[in-house]
Amino acid sequence: MSFEEATRPIGGGGKWKGDLVEGWDIFGVTNGGYVMAITTRAMETESGGRTLISATGSYVNPATPGPVDLDVQVLKEGRSLSTLRTTVSRDGRDLAYVTGVFEDASRPKHEGDVILGDPPELPDPDECVLIVPADDAPIPPPFTGKVEMRSIPEDVESIGAGDGGPPRSRGWFRLKDGEELDAHSVVLTADAFPPAIFFSNLGVGWTPTIDLTIQVRDPQPEGWLACQFTTRFVTDGLLEEDGEIWDQSGNLVALSRQLALVPR
Amino acid sequence: MSFEEATRPIGGGGKWKGDLVEGWDIFGVTNGGYVMAITTRAMETESGGRTLISATGSYVNPATPGPVDLDVQVLKEGRSLSTLRTTVSRDGRDLAYVTGVFEDASRPKHEGDVILGDPPELPDPDECVLIVPADDAPIPPPFTGKVEMRSIPEDVESIGAGDGGPPRSRGWFRLKDGEELDAHSVVLTADAFPPAIFFSNLGVGWTPTIDLTIQVRDPQPEGWLACQFTTRFVTDGLLEEDGEIWDQSGNLVALSRQLALVPR
Numbered sequence: 001m002s003f004e005e006a007t008r009p010i011g012g013g014g015k016w017k018g019d020l021v022e023g024w025d026i027f028g029v030t031n032g033g034y035v036m037a038i039t040t041r042a043m044e045t046e047s048g049g050r051t052l053i054s055a056t057g058s059y060v061n062p063a064t065p066g067p068v069d070l071d072v073q074v075l076k077e078g079r080s081l082s083t084l085r086t087t088v089s090r091d092g093r094d095l096a097y098v099t100g101v102f103e104d105a106s107r108p109k110h111e112g113d114v115i116l117g118d119p120p121e122l123p124d125p126d127e128c129v130l131i132v133p134a135d136d137a138p139i140p141p142p143f144t145g146k147v148e149m150r151s152i153p154e155d156v157e158s159i160g161a162g163d164g165g166p167p168r169s170r171g172w173f174r175l176k177d178g179e180e181l182d183a184h185s186v187v188l189t190a191d192a193f194p195p196a197i198f199f200s201n202l203g204v205g206w207t208p209t210i211d212l213t214i215q216v217r218d219p220q221p222e223g224w225l226a227c228q229f230t231t232r233f234v235t236d237g238l239l240e241e242d243g244e245i246w247d248q249s250g251n252l253v254a255l256s257r258q259l260a261l262v263p264r
Numbered sequence: 265m266s267f268e269e270a271t272r273p274i275g276g277g278g279k280w281k282g283d284l285v286e287g288w289d290i291f292g293v294t295n296g297g298y299v300m301a302i303t304t305r306a307m308e309t310e311s312g313g314r315t316l317i318s319a320t321g322s323y324v325n326p327a328t329p330g331p332v333d334l335d336v337q338v339l340k341e342g343r344s345l346s347t348l349r350t351t352v353s354r355d356g357r358d359l360a361y362v363t364g365v366f367e368d369a370s371r372p373k374h375e376g377d378v379i380l381g382d383p384p385e386l387p388d389p390d391e392c393v394l395i396v397p398a399d400d401a402p403i404p405p406p407f408t409g410k411v412e413m414r415s416i417p418e419d420v421e422s423i424g425a426g427d428g429g430p431p432r433s434r435g436w437f438r439l440k441d442g443e444e445l446d447a448h449s450v451v452l453t454a455d456a457f458p459p460a461i462f463f464s465n466l467g468v469g470w471t472p473t474i475d476l477t478i479q480v481r482d483p484q485p486e487g488w489l490a491c492q493f494t495t496r497f498v499t500d501g502l503l504e505e506d507g508e509i510w511d512q513s514g515n516l517v518a519l520s521r522q523l524a525l526v527p528r
Binding site for chain 1: 317318320322324325339340342345347349358361363365371372373374375376377378379380381429430431464466467474475477479481482495496497498499500501502503504516519521523525526527528
């Protein structure tokens with residue numbers, strides 16, 4: 001089953017249904033980026049096909065495989081920007097809320113880009129370590145078998161230890177079988193990699209996301225995505241994880257930030 | 265009127281009223297952090313006095329001085345975390361949505377902090393430039409007269425020009441008359457400074473926030489706050505602005521990120 005099929009919601013007029021497909025989970029909980037991608041697809045349609053530029057998810061109860069209800073509300077339809085919100089629920093119990101901002105791609109824009117940052121320096125994808133699910137351990141989780149994620153060897157070797165530098169999770173991402181990428185797969189990418197803190201001495205375990213925001217700067221990237229996730233501040237059991245996603249030509253694809261609880 | 269008075273909502277049981285006080289505006293539009301602080305106060309009470317750790321605002325229509333309705337909904341009340349949402353409206357027209365995450369301060373936490381970053385290097389507050397409203401120009405806006413904000417001379421000199429480095433807005437912040445700080449004034453701080461891109465050659469003008477997230481790491485900071493806001497990626501007329509807020513002793517107080525439109 002392709003990613004597009006696994007994230008295809010059915011419905012219209014604000015009332016949608018999604019199916020959280022078996023296997024997209026981590027410690028038994030369906031991946032938050034995967035859940036978000038189902039909602040951004042529904043909101044994209046409800047926006048009249050506008051282009052996703054920002055998605056923020058707030059996760060209140062763990063999602064597990066199975067059907068979900070998606071209530072999509074158009075909060076604002078402006079000349080150039082639309083804001084929509086989806087409530088993800090099952091049996092009347094809310095699991096997550098996702099706010100999506102969509103733009104009319106033809107809106108008048110400031111011209112001239114500024115890029116004061118560089119893609120992560122990664123070895124070629126075939127020199128990186130393909131993350132595959134473990135049969136006899138909770139990690140790598142089943143979810144990793146649904147995508148093609150290649151972490152850099154240096155990170156994989158430092159799992160649970162780290163070198164005292166910023167906890168970082170770096171590697172390449174693409175969909176299985178080279179499936180074409182879109183804004184929704186970029187959303188997935190932003191929550192796909194092992195948490196940066198796994199590559200430090202902070203412990204490896206369930207790291208629940210409280211909220212997650214993704215700015216999509218290129219909704220149609222091509223090839224492998226070069227990804228880097230970094231945590232700089234762990235205080236009082238909370239951490240932020242900042243992500244940068246680039247394409248193979250060195251163009252910025254997305255920025256992400258999440259707030260999560262540190263494993264205990 | 266103190267900040268606490270200017271952001272004190274009245275109500276209960278999910279139905280609150282706020283007053284956007286005259287003078288807290290920029291280009292005629294009430295400051296987004298100020299609006300957010302009114303909502304986080306209402307949500308704090310509705311959460312039973314839990315502690316704000318994250319607030320995300322989505323701004324859909326410009327707010328102007330005057331009364332607003334605040335509909336507060338408890339989305340989830342968990343053992344250690346609560347998630348609430350406020351819809352800010354006037355005459356039935358929604359202006360903004362704010363999601364707040366609050367924690368039970370006594371929840372069991374991972375012990376041991378990691379701080380891989382430093383406060384900005386700032387001259388003493390009295391060597392910085394107090395930002396005061398201009399009588400005959402749109403900027404500095406009236407809002408700046410409501411707080412005490414001191415930008416570093418180097419930034420002020422580069423307004424509208426910049427030196428080609430990352431656009432940065434740096435300086436000290438406190439409330440007027442040394443009013444005590446709390447989580448809500450930290451929220452205000454995250455949206456108070458002139459946009460980082462003003463200190464570059466990207467143009468000075470109305471830079472509307474699309475969404476803004478603040479992670480509050482210290483809800484009771486003391487003294488002056490050392491602030492730094494940076495923009496690294498401007499693409500297709502969109503920019504992110506990342507903020508770090510520290511206290512005078514070098515402790516992290518908050519992280520912020522916003523998505524905004526570049527002035528045209």
